[in-house]
Amino acid sequence: MNVASRASQLLSSQSIGDLLNSVEAFLFDCDGVIWKGDTLIDGVPQTLDMLRSKGKKLVFVTNNSTKSRRQYANKFQSLGISVTEDEIFSSSFAAAMFLKVNNFPKEKKVYVIGGEGILEELELVGYTGLGGPEDGKKTAQWKTNCLFEHDKTVGAVVVGLDPYINYYKLQYGTLCVRENPGCLFIATNRDAVGHMTDLQEWPGAGCMVAAMCGSTEKEPIVVGKPSTFLMDFLQQKFQISCPKMCMVGDRLDTDILFGQNAGCKTLLVLSGVTSQSTLQDPSNDIKPDYYTNKVSDILELLGA
Amino acid sequence: MNVASRASQLLSSQSIGDLLNSVEAFLFDCDGVIWKGDTLIDGVPQTLDMLRSKGKKLVFVTNNSTKSRRQYANKFQSLGISVTEDEIFSSSFAAAMFLKVNNFPKEKKVYVIGGEGILEELELVGYTGLGGPEDGKKTAQWKTNCLFEHDKTVGAVVVGLDPYINYYKLQYGTLCVRENPGCLFIATNRDAVGHMTDLQEWPGAGCMVAAMCGSTEKEPIVVGKPSTFLMDFLQQKFQISCPKMCMVGDRLDTDILFGQNAGCKTLLVLSGVTSQSTLQDPSNDIKPDYYTNKVSDILELLGA
Structure with a gap:
């Protein structure tokens, strides 16, 4: 203060x-x-x-959670700056570390609304990620008697910036948080907007995180700044x-x-x-x- | 109380x-x-x-804003119930009425994140709607120096339940609310979930509305219940x-x-x-x- x-x-x-x-x-x-x-x-x-x-x-x-530390080190390299992976602390890494230090069970799965970077960091500490870019083209069937199946072993949903956000992913994440007992809701960060291009501010992870707050009526654990x-x-x-x-x-x-x-x-x-x-x-x-x-x-x- | x-x-x-x-x-x-x-x-x-x-x-x-009053009357008819359009008050109608009673200028446009019903109700009172289902397959270009062009004459963004929510729509609506002076942010409703099928609760308009709150850092005017x-x-x-x-x-x-x-x-x-x-x-x-x-x-x- x-x-x-x-x-x-x-x-x-x-x-x-x-x-x-x-x-x-x-x-x-x-x-x-x-x-x-x-x-x-x-x-x-x-x-x-x-x-x-x-x-x-x-x-x-x-x-920015879209990249893993390895991918960030590559970006630094491509811009002519020498930085090692262990000098990089990304919110994708933070999400994986949060699960690790809280002894999240290895047999449980993690549903990802976000980029490849989160999935890569989860894999590096031995967790099984679901969702991510792979679910970017999936659609939910809007018809009577349709049951949307979700994996009951998902114990955490990690939400970050997702350029391929869709209803399928929001529905999947929402069902996990609302229906799987004790399922964690983790946000990489809540930035409202970011400079995805040099010229404009575009919606940031705060947009996807808020969407999940809206449907789950829960607040996330934030691991980034x-x-x-x-x-x-x-x-x-x-x-x-x-x-x-x-x-x-x-x-x-x-x-x-x-x-x-x-x-x-x-x-x-x-x-x-x-x-x-x-x-x-x-x-x-x-x-x-x-x-x-x-x-x-x-x-x-x-x-x- | x-x-x-x-x-x-x-x-x-x-x-x-x-x-x-x-x-x-x-x-x-x-x-x-x-x-x-x-x-x-x-x-x-x-x-x-x-x-x-x-x-x-x-x-x-x-x-439910996905249908217009006409479409609702048809649904009642198909279920064997005789109801006239003017007995129906949907949140799609409410959004159009809100603009009308507030003398929203006819020369301004309305960007819609939601279904056909909103666009139909807007048209019935003489407003030009943009977006809606048409933008469901559009994608934003994530590259350096990309400028995402949006219509500067959009004076209101109406957000309802959208089964085809995507980054393009969120980016379009966000730019209108953040950059067009005085642009209104209207929510048909904020229901967290709804019975889109008989068997499960799925994310409702509250999910899309919250996403827009997350990226615009503004609260909407709610016209539905x-x-x-x-x-x-x-x-x-x-x-x-x-x-x-x-x-x-x-x-x-x-x-x-x-x-x-x-x-x-x-x-x-x-x-x-x-x-x-x-x-x-x-x-x-x-x-x-x-x-x-x-x-x-x-x-x-x-x-x-």
Whole structure:
């Protein structure tokens, strides 16, 4: 609450020095921070190289669940940035990890409304996923006496961004949550919209998750940002306490809130969905410690 | 509030006499009351005939927006019940009427997520509808630099039950609501589930409406039950005050709440989604004046 009431500071050559001295790891959101769609944001590789050369740990935390960590590592590679799978924390990975740490039984199945990335992460920890892209062309039969059969061994439904959302998947997921005793309802994230292209905001996972809330009359367990579920993994892995981490992101209600919820330092970049006027609007009470135009300002300010 | 705290009375040969003496019009929900899917519920035609013979006005108020009033009249006909179009108040009709009474400009367009019934009702009052079934097979292009074009003259998005819901429609509706200044977001209803077949509950309009809430971060104007928007029409048409009407339905949170919100008498039938144990559960505070198993109990109790 204290954090929220403080005004955010424009990043300066003075404050960047303080930040680098006090922080051991930088957590980056990807879309709107590292890239926009498939286009790298100017100066990102040089900035990441500089931070690594100063011994900082780099972690990439993304709410986009359509890809697995392996697929994300490939995307970084294709854009000329060298990042390993274990530096990537995607909400697809978070969903699989949530089931694992909660000892979800291996003999139960997981129904997926979302992309291949979720299915791949589930498989890596030994779970059987159903649905996903495969159900994108299926239709429900709207006729009298039609019984829609669903697998009674489904013990969790995971919902993420799904470009192929349809009635069949919503019906399947709804029946599992409403009729299979104890069935979990897990959301990778609840982003209302995202930059699926460079030019526009399109409906995000929050759209599909809300649809399932509407039909199940239940609220999901959210594993992506701003939920701090992933933070335990980060802390264990890097043995760094939260105040020594800085979350860098373009969204107030996911990235910055995630950082604040966990007790990290926070840096908002204006290269994605949030404008300076939104940040400074009196109705906004999510205030990052610092803000700047883009990631490469870190490099420029240090050189100045 | 007073109404809610009173216990509901099982309909008896005593109370049915009192009800008939005090009420001039019966408002019936259809699904779960008159029929289930495409099957008529036993004894309905005889009961409706008896009520008409006693001079009672009959009105059919349904939240199902997939059909127009004309299509509903045909459905009644095919089941052997004679009902005229102007005795039918569907949420598809309500959506068109809402625009009309609010002087929605004829030169603006209406984007529809839902069935043919909404488009037909819009056309009858002179509005241009877009979307609906026609957009069921369209796909959005997920590629860099893709601009999803939407009609800037759309001034309202109407969302109802849509068996062919897809990302294209959600994206189209979302862009209209988020980007067209003053664009209305209208929901035919928010039923979580409905009896699309005799055997199961399937996601209802509440699912598609919630999806749009998730991506637009806005709440809709609801025109179907339990909103009392239609009640003004009923009162004007029949010149009967609300306390002289009785709402008969199978759902507590739509039908009975609708009746109570308007100040009507209310009768719950247990032939649809609500069981006696749900009605009498301590957590339920929507209590109809009367309840009975099915509509034809009215006939039987009068004969007894």
